[in-house]
């Protein structure tokens with residue numbers, strides 16, 4: 582059974598994507614905030630031409646713990662979506678950005694290859710982001726704000742090192758292929774959400790020229806630009 586739709590938080594923002602070529606009439610609710618994980622989904626929705634409404638969840642004020650939000654996102658994290666036109670036409674809610682991206686890719690057939698063999702590379706790089714290239718730079722963001730000098734130094738040494746290692750992995754991959762899974766895919770949108778914050782986790786893209794080439798290519802796309810420009814807060 583799909584989880585029930587909760588009409589949740591205040592300040593819904595209707596957003597009409599520039600392109601509606603996908604032909605999907607129903608508006609997806611995007612429960613989110615202006616963060617790397619949140620931006621992954623606004624970028625994907627824009628690139629896929631899906632109509633959506635932003636429902637900001639102010640994680641600074643604890644709105645992620647509101648019972649109505651926890652119903653659709655039991656881990657109390659953004660992003661989550663509610664699609665009124667889910668499988669068999671029934672509504673469905675989805676949490677975890679990786680699951681949302683796969684769902685949207687399957688729904689539209691965009692940025693998600695139908696071929697099972699080609700799907701594997703998309704899943705590999707999507708899961709690589711979910712497990713590492715997100716949690717690690719996220720820790721850098723955290724430790725940069727730690728007041729205790731010794732704690733901060735320890736955390737930054739550990740997580741900056743791992744973050745730079747991950748950028749190196751990405752750079753090697755992108756020296757071989759144009760996009761992480763060969764052709765552009767939802768994996769690129771997931772990774773881009775975090776690469777967008779490279780300055781905050783103190784990474785200079787000049788040190789990773791293939792990542793920079795990929796980053797600039799993606800950031801030049803009209804759909805990506807709309808996905809980063811849309812108000813999420």
Ligand SMILES: N[C@@H](CCC(=O)N[C@@H](CS)C(=O)NCC(=O)O)C(=O)O
Pocket residue numbers: 616617618619640645657658659660676677678679711
């Ligand atoms: N694995 C989750 C991570 C989501 C996540 O960490 N969201 C953060 C914002 S980027 C959040 O909601 N933080 C609020 C909190 O931790 O209380 C996903 O990819 O959706």
